[in-house]
Amino acid sequence: MSRLQYSAGEVKWVVVDNGSTDRTPEIAKAGGARVLYSDAPRVGGVRNAGVKASDGAIVGFLDADCVVSSEWLPGPGARALADDSVGAVGGVYLENPS
DSSP, rough: OSOOOSOOGOOOEEEEEEOSSHHHHHHHHTTTTTEOOOSSHHHHHHHHHHHHHHHOOOOOOTTOOOOOTTTTTHHHHHHHTTTOOOOOOOOOOOOOOO
């Protein structure tokens, strides 16, 4: 979270954990995230739990295996969402070569 380009006061992190067996909740809390727990059986239910706990104008979704560039937050998606005629944006998923 600390390598992303954004003003810390503008972003609220909500992490929804649904059964991790590692230190994800502990690490997320240490990074300033609000951590929720969900036993939803599908990713949609887990994401919906996060949305219900959010109060921002923009909600972004990342999964445990996602790696984003430092420009992810202020990037083209957020700029597109500044247009009132745009309701949602998506991105390209690329395999991590490392």
